[in-house]
Amino acid sequence: MKADVNPKPVARSGPVVANGDVLLAVSNVSLSFGGVKAIRDVSLDIRKGEIRAIIGPNGAGKTSMLNVINGFYHPQQGTISFKGRERRAMRPYIAASQGIARTFQNVALFKGMSTLDNIMTGRTLKMRKGIIQQALYWGLSQREEIQHRRVVEEIIDFLEIQHIRKTPVGKLPYGLQKRVELGRALATEPELLLLDEPMAGMNLEEKQDMSRFILTVRDAFNTTIALIEHDIGVVMDLSDRVVVLDYGRKIADGTPAEVQANQAVIDAYLGIPH
Amino acid sequence: MLYREAGQFKTTYAADMAVFPIRQDRIALALLVAVAFIAVPFMAEAQVWPFRTDYMVRAILIPFLILSLAAVGVNILIGYCGQISLGSGAFMAIGAYSAYKFATGVHIPLAWLGTAISIPPLPGLISIPLGGLMAALVGILFGIPSLRIKGLYLAVATLAAQFFFDWVFIRVKWFVNYNSSGSVSAPDMYLGPIHINTPVERYLLCLSAVVIFATLAKNLVRGNIGRQWMAIRDMDIAAELMGIRPLYAKLSAFAVSSFIVGVAGALFAFMYLGAWEPLAFDINRSFQLLFMVIIGGLGSILGCFLGAAFILILPIMLDQIPHAVGIPVSVETVSHLVFIVTGGLICYLLIVEPRGFARLWGIAKEKLRLWPFPY
Numbered sequence: 001m002k003a004d005v006n007p008k009p010v011a012r013s014g015p016v017v018a019n020g021d022v023l024l025a026v027s028n029v030s031l032s033f034g035g036v037k038a039i040r041d042v043s044l045d046i047r048k049g050e051i052r053a054i055i056g057p058n059g060a061g062k063t064s065m066l067n068v069i070n071g072f073y074h075p076q077q078g079t080i081s082f083k084g085r086e087r088r089a090m091r092p093y094i095a096a097s098q099g100i101a102r103t104f105q106n107v108a109l110f111k112g113m114s115t116l117d118n119i120m121t122g123r124t125l126k127m128r129k130g131i132i133q134q135a136l137y138w139g140l141s142q143r144e145e146i147q148h149r150r151v152v153e154e155i156i157d158f159l160e161i162q163h164i165r166k167t168p169v170g171k172l173p174y175g176l177q178k179r180v181e182l183g184r185a186l187a188t189e190p191e192l193l194l195l196d197e198p199m200a201g202m203n204l205e206e207k208q209d210m211s212r213f214i215l216t217v218r219d220a221f222n223t224t225i226a227l228i229e230h231d232i233g234v235v236m237d238l239s240d241r242v243v244v245l246d247y248g249r250k251i252a253d254g255t256p257a258e259v260q261a262n263q264a265v266i267d268a269y270l271g272i273p274h
Numbered sequence: 275m276l277y278r279e280a281g282q283f284k285t286t287y288a289a290d291m292a293v294f295p296i297r298q299d300r301i302a303l304a305l306l307v308a309v310a311f312i313a314v315p316f317m318a319e320a321q322v323w324p325f326r327t328d329y330m331v332r333a334i335l336i337p338f339l340i341l342s343l344a345a346v347g348v349n350i351l352i353g354y355c356g357q358i359s360l361g362s363g364a365f366m367a368i369g370a371y372s373a374y375k376f377a378t379g380v381h382i383p384l385a386w387l388g389t390a391i392s393i394p395p396l397p398g399l400i401s402i403p404l405g406g407l408m409a410a411l412v413g414i415l416f417g418i419p420s421l422r423i424k425g426l427y428l429a430v431a432t433l434a435a436q437f438f439f440d441w442v443f444i445r446v447k448w449f450v451n452y453n454s455s456g457s458v459s460a461p462d463m464y465l466g467p468i469h470i471n472t473p474v475e476r477y478l479l480c481l482s483a484v485v486i487f488a489t490l491a492k493n494l495v496r497g498n499i500g501r502q503w504m505a506i507r508d509m510d511i512a513a514e515l516m517g518i519r520p521l522y523a524k525l526s527a528f529a530v531s532s533f534i535v536g537v538a539g540a541l542f543a544f545m546y547l548g549a550w551e552p553l554a555f556d557i558n559r560s561f562q563l564l565f566m567v568i569i570g571g572l573g574s575i576l577g578c579f580l581g582a583a584f585i586l587i588l589p590i591m592l593d594q595i596p597h598a599v600g601i602p603v604s605v606e607t608v609s610h611l612v613f614i615v616t617g618g619l620i621c622y623l624l625i626v627e628p629r630g631f632a633r634l635w636g637i638a639k640e641k642l643r644l645w646p647f648p649y
Binding site: 096113 | 288494
């Protein structure tokens with residue numbers, strides 16, 4: 001293991017960057033699939049430079065919320081405003097072009113492609129050369145490829161995955177796949193990074209690595225992060241503010257300490273005696 | 275021991291991103307190109323074995339090259355972009371008939387406007403890529419359903435293209451210049467002042483086309499657009515969230531694929547068949563190309579050539595064996611045996627290595643690098 005791994009990220013007390021500008025605001029969003037109400041009238045905001053956790057029991061609507069934010073689901077009511085631009089429905093690739101990237105709960109990498117190609121895919125939006133130039137390759141298109149390859153190699157170095165550069169991702173173990181997926185999202189240079197259970201199914205060591213990466217991404221790349229996570233310890237240590245969903249409703253919102261003390265949250269997680 | 279890459283360091287990203295990063299591969303390729311461009315024509319002119327008659331060049335090498343090119347086109351769509359198509363034969367036909375129309379002059383009377391669109395006969399070398407362009411346009415049109423449907427359902431939708439164009443080229447006499455027999459013959463081909471007529475000249479033209487288009491295709495699949503295609507193939511939802519527009523990625527795959535298949539169709543008609551009917555591009559042709567791509571290896575340019583060689587050349591070779599060895603069997607029995615053996619080999623291959631010859635070749639290379647050690 002590398003020496004600079006902090007075995008337990010220091011818990012930061014109080015709202016660290018709670019006074020940042022609002023980057024994304026979700027207002028009164030409701031989403032239903034037929035009779036199933038996945039999200040009911042939820043409002044939340046994500047401020048620039050913070051790590052915002054979304055937690056809740058299974059089926060609370062956390063992933064649906066991320067899907068609404070990056071345009072994959074279109075809510076029936078409410079609006080989303082990102083960087084001051086308001087919208088209700090949009091295509092995911094437009095959300096991507098505005099600076100929203102994400103990873104998935106069950107890894108959604110391009111299995112037939114190498115680690116390098118997967119991360120290079122994240123550079124798609126930054127590549128400008130047309131199809132004819134790419135077919136001719138030598139000259140302009142090659143120069144562009146090399147220029148983006150440099151950026152991708154920096155991400156590979158940062159995530160410590162140099163040794164699997166040319167390995168098809170389908171062959172990689174789960175923990176590394178999660179790391180490659182983070183790399184692919186970082187390659188888009190997002191302003192808002194949505195992480196859907198980045199630590200699901202990982203052992204302690206992998207969780208520590210991932211926590212370190214998440215903190216560095218926020219601090220060094222200045223990326224705002226919204227993450228869903230079930231490991232409450234990780235959530236409490238990493239995040240600046242936490243929002244708690246239950247049955248599609250928002251039941252609490254605040255600093256980790258506030259949320260931890262909230263009676264509704266305790267009831268949602270532990271149940272109420274009848 | 276010969277196939278070692280020890281000591282070959284890559285110091286630039288350009289070297290690392292080369293198509294053939296290993297020196298031995300580059301030497302082998304250079305040799306192959308030299309043999310194909312120089313040795314084969316000389317041997318064919320000198321009529322040494324195996325080029326005693328022009329059969330080898332005319333009936334084996336030319337169709338092999340052209341169908342390899344068509345397989346490259348099909349592989350871009352199916353192997354790289356993951357959009358199953360059963361309409362490849364139709365796109366070959368569109369390339370062939372469009373090139374024919376461009377080469378013999380296009381005349382579309384527009385009576386209600388009191389005018390007409392007239393294009394004088396164009397040289398063959400210009401008509402062939404134009405035929406490819408027409409195929410690309412139609413390909414984009416028939417690729418639109420792929421935005422809504424996937425997999426086998428898309429395959430069925432592309433069948434529509436196959437049957438529709440089979441019908442069009444039989445029924446619409448305009449395409450065959452109102453020839454009563456329904457068959458057309460290719461116009462003479464000129465490269466500047468040279469009349470491309472003998473099998474060797476035709477072979478060289480086809481070879482050049484294959485080298486050019488296979489190189490362009492390889493550049494595309496290793497570049498940004500190729501990664502977009504593969505991303506759509508492997509996980510379309512994640513691809514869209516990376517900023518890839520499905521519309522652009524899928525339709526560009528249809529366009530590029532149909533263009534290459536269309537050029538191959540025009541070459542097939544002009545350089546191999548000479549005179550043809552729509553039957554030459556029926557659904558059997560689509561299936562033949564699909565099998566080449568599957569057996570050669572989905573998502574591999576090299577695989578297209580290996581697959582084409584297997585499907586096309588192996589039966590011809592098998593056909594010759596009993597006579598060459600001197601076993602007295604009737605021609606009919608031999609042709610039945612060829613079907614049985616080829617079919618059996620296909621089953622065997624797909625069980626042993628579902629990812630085709632390209633994968634087998636990859637494994638062989640790995641083993642060679644480590645030889646004589648097992649790992």
